[in-house]
Amino acid sequence: MNKQYLLTPGPTPLPPQVSLAMARPIIHHRTPQFQEILKEAGTGLKWVFQTANDVFIISSSGTGAMEAAVINLLSCGDTALVVQGGKFGERWTEIAKAYGVNTEVLDVEWGKAVNPQEIQKRLKSNPQIKAVFTTLCETSTGVDNDIAAIAAVVKAGPAVLVVDAISGLGAVDLKTDAWGVDVVVAGSQKGLMLPPGLGFITVSSKAWKLVEAAKSGRYYLDLRKAKKALDKNDTPFTSSITLIDALNEALKIMQKDGLEYIFKRHKTMADATRAAAKALGLELFAPTAPSDGVTAVKVPSGIDGEKLVKTMRDTYGVTIAGGQAELKGKIFRIAHMGYIAESDIITGLSCLEKVLTQMGYKFTLGAGIKAAEEVFLKG
Amino acid sequence: MNKQYLLTPGPTPLPPQVSLAMARPIIHHRTPQFQEILKEAGTGLKWVFQTANDVFIISSSGTGAMEAAVINLLSCGDTALVVQGGKFGERWTEIAKAYGVNTEVLDVEWGKAVNPQEIQKRLKSNPQIKAVFTTLCETSTGVDNDIAAIAAVVKAGPAVLVVDAISGLGAVDLKTDAWGVDVVVAGSQKGLMLPPGLGFITVSSKAWKLVEAAKSGRYYLDLRKAKKALDKNDTPFTSSITLIDALNEALKIMQKDGLEYIFKRHKTMADATRAAAKALGLELFAPTAPSDGVTAVKVPSGIDGEKLVKTMRDTYGVTIAGGQAELKGKIFRIAHMGYIAESDIITGLSCLEKVLTQMGYKFTLGAGIKAAEEVFLKG
Numbered sequence: 136m137n138k139q140y141l142l143t144p145g146p147t148p149l150p151p152q153v154s155l156a157m158a159r160p161i162i163h164h165r166t167p168q169f170q171e172i173l174k175e176a177g178t179g180l181k182w183v184f185q186t187a188n189d190v191f192i193i194s195s196s197g198t199g200a201m202e203a204a205v206i207n208l209l210s211c212g213d214t215a216l217v218v219q220g221g222k223f224g225e226r227w228t229e230i231a232k233a234y235g236v237n238t239e240v241l242d243v244e245w246g247k248a249v250n251p252q253e254i255q256k257r258l259k260s261n262p263q264i265k266a267v268f269t270t271l272c273e274t275s276t277g278v279d280n281d282i283a284a285i286a287a288v289v290k291a292g293p294a295v296l297v298v299d300a301i302s303g304l305g306a307v308d309l310k311t312d313a314w315g316v317d318v319v320v321a322g323s324q325k326g327l328m329l330p331p332g333l334g335f336i337t338v339s340s341k342a343w344k345l346v347e348a349a350k351s352g353r354y355y356l357d358l359r360k361a362k363k364a365l366d367k368n369d370t371p372f373t374s375s376i377t378l379i380d381a382l383n384e385a386l387k388i389m390q391k392d393g394l395e396y397i398f399k400r401h402k403t404m405a406d407a408t409r410a411a412a413k414a415l416g417l418e419l420f421a422p423t424a425p426s427d428g429v430t431a432v433k434v435p436s437g438i439d440g441e442k443l444v445k446t447m448r449d450t451y452g453v454t455i456a457g458g459q460a461e462l463k464g465k466i467f468r469i470a471h472m473g474y475i476a477e478s479d480i481i482t483g484l485s486c487l488e489k490v491l492t493q494m495g496y497k498f499t500l501g502a503g504i505k506a507a508e509e510v511f512l513k514g
Numbered sequence: 515m516n517k518q519y520l521l522t523p524g525p526t527p528l529p530p531q532v533s534l535a536m537a538r539p540i541i542h543h544r545t546p547q548f549q550e551i552l553k554e555a556g557t558g559l560k561w562v563f564q565t566a567n568d569v570f571i572i573s574s575s576g577t578g579a580m581e582a583a584v585i586n587l588l589s590c591g592d593t594a595l596v597v598q599g600g601k602f603g604e605r606w607t608e609i610a611k612a613y614g615v616n617t618e619v620l621d622v623e624w625g626k627a628v629n630p631q632e633i634q635k636r637l638k639s640n641p642q643i644k645a646v647f648t649t650l651c652e653t654s655t656g657v658d659n660d661i662a663a664i665a666a667v668v669k670a671g672p673a674v675l676v677v678d679a680i681s682g683l684g685a686v687d688l689k690t691d692a693w694g695v696d697v698v699v700a701g702s703q704k705g706l707m708l709p710p711g712l713g714f715i716t717v718s719s720k721a722w723k724l725v726e727a728a729k730s731g732r733y734y735l736d737l738r739k740a741k742k743a744l745d746k747n748d749t750p751f752t753s754s755i756t757l758i759d760a761l762n763e764a765l766k767i768m769q770k771d772g773l774e775y776i777f778k779r780h781k782t783m784a785d786a787t788r789a790a791a792k793a794l795g796l797e798l799f800a801p802t803a804p805s806d807g808v809t810a811v812k813v814p815s816g817i818d819g820e821k822l823v824k825t826m827r828d829t830y831g832v833t834i835a836g837g838q839a840e841l842k843g844k845i846f847r848i849a850h851m852g853y854i855a856e857s858d859i860i861t862g863l864s865c866l867e868k869v870l871t872q873m874g875y876k877f878t879l880g881a882g883i884k885a886a887e888e889v890f891l892k893g
Binding site (some may be wrong): 155161163167199322373375448 | 524
């Protein structure tokens with residue numbers, strides 16, 4: 136018997152209602168039936184994005200939605216400030232460069248959150264900056280940035296704030312309108328409990344002025360087309376009907392739970408995972424700004440980090456994530472994002488204890504589980 | 515009781531194996547398990563595209579794959595010849611213009627196929643043309659273009675031939691390598707019997723030289739990134755795992771049937787539909803080059819075409835397509851593409867007869883069904 140558990144920061148496990156929705160017969164997208172689905176999705180997305188503005192659905196990976204942000208806001212020769220504290224911060228820079236946007240990079244040590252004062256300093260010293268690109272949960276390092284504080288700094292000036300919330304939306308709080316975030320980008324396969332294949336983007340009225348003015352070539356990702364279609368409760372192209380139908384199932388579950396409960400649940404899972412890691416004598420990679428969506432843990436010396444992840448997955452059916460890029464083999468990441476219950480965390484930690492023991496790492500067997508249970512008992 | 519039947523040219527109905535594959539638990543994409551799925555998809559796609567070249571999978575609508583063709587082959591200021599005989603030919607022009615590509619438009623009367631000699635003439639008179647953009651099945655008019663003859667004309671010169679086979683691939687023959695087609699673009703929701711959400715593109719070595727040289731901004735749709743990833747049996751971004759898994763189910767069904775049988779089956783369905791339309795005294799919109807994927811029929815005078823389509827769908831559960839753009843209300847389209855059996859055609863035609871009668875159109879009740887049955891009996 137080999138039950139499979141997915142504890143990765145995207146894709147995340149799917150609730151059965153979501154999986155079964157995708158097995159429903161497909162319907163045509165230019166029908167009143169699909170318009171109902173789109174309308175429901177629009178309302179639900181505004182709720183989860185905490186915004187009164189439209190949330191556009193793009194049939195693409197999250198990266199497609201990130202690209203939509205760059206090319207709809209900026210033109211070749213414009214200047215952007217990019218907060219770069221991990222692989223996904225770097226992606227903003229790569230996309231901007233691919234379109235001839237000048238990037239001023241604010242390098243943040245991997246494992247640390249950005250200091251909002253640094254952003255303020257850069258904005259003051261370079262008034263050319265039209266947009267600030269940052270990341271809610273930097274999945275590659277397990278860091279949550281303080282978007283509220285960043286927004287407070289950016290909204291005072293002319294630049295717009297763009298947040299990659301692909302990882303984090305629906306897991307940690309992001310008060311788009313209340314904090315004054317201009318553009319939020321998300322993907323389907325993380326906190327929203329769906330398979331990958333949908334990207335989302337919402338745009339404030341301040342940022343929409345840039346959309347109207349931008350000169351970048353764009354067609355499939357042109358938000359002006361998306362808006363024109365959405366105003367008629369439609370999509371500009373044949374969209375991922377099945378995934379949008381499933382999105383409504385996921386949103387229904389989330390709306391029943393409420394955002395407050397969802398964020399609290401993620402925090403509890405994260406607290407339990409962090410407590411367990413410490414009880415096992417392991418070190419968190421991002422102790423000062425640990426994400427409630429994913430916990431990055433340093434691989435202890437003498438242990439082969441890649442083998443650890445591989446053994447948990449291929450021998451025991453528990454898929455966690457290793458480190459990416461420069462962190463390959465140096466950290467492992469346990470996600471607690473989306474459809475993750477206490478039972479999943481216990482299973483993942485137990486498997487971790489088992490494989491660490493087999494690999495010769497010394498600790499008190501059961502200590503991680505005990506620490507997690509203590510957190511769960513407090514609730 | 516209201517059974518639903520989908521006879522639209524995308525999305526098309528899904529085989530139960532495909533639907534159920536999407537209800538399977540999701541797996542992570544950076545695993546040996548998903549690499550197996552990708553490998554199988556790659557082999558199956560080469561088979562259905564009839565090419566030895568890589569077929570890249572893009573998580574997007576078909577239009578995303580069309581845009582990938584334009585921006586990977588051409589740069590701002592380059593010249594393209596676009597065959598424009600319907601809504602989807604026009605889309606090539608729109609995308610090219612969005613990226614500053616000069617378009618020479620070869621206008622073809624809607625409902626007619628392009629004359630390959632006209633393409634030859636244009637290529638001779640304008641040696642600046644770097645790429646010819648055309649359409650296999652122009653869904654908006656129900657026309658199949660003669661790609662073999664077009665390829666014979668284009669391959670002699672320096673320009674590359676790009677075929678939008680979003681509608682048509684897996685329904686009508688397209689011998690990519692044997693005919694010398696350089697770039698073929700497809701989508702998931704037509705002949706491939708999947709939901710929308712995947713785009714596909716294959717590129718010949720002649721066209722790959724343009725990919726290397728093109729200067730258009732590109733990131734998400736950058737085929738150089740796609741190739742680099744595919745060479746390691748990977749995708750550049752988190753792709754639509756669920757749809758790719760389902761793709762393999764669809765490809766398995768198709769491979770069991772064989773291309774020859776599949777194309778013959780589509781021809782039989784098309785012959786039956788066309789024979790039925792004529793027997794009802796209706797006129798085909800594209801009599802000289804009718805598609806085997808979708809049949810466009812003129813709405814008879816005195817009949818409200820939009821009401822016809824709406825009644826069939828909302829009262830009787832049979833969804834066919836109306837006309838698009840300038841053909842709105844003037845034609846209706848019955849698709850026989852993908853997972854469509856004789857029973858679906860009979861159901862669709864019977865519903866058409868019923869609603870036409872209710873709307874006051876005069877004909878011998880049952881005449882359409884009889885004509886279709888005669889075709890089916892011949893097999």
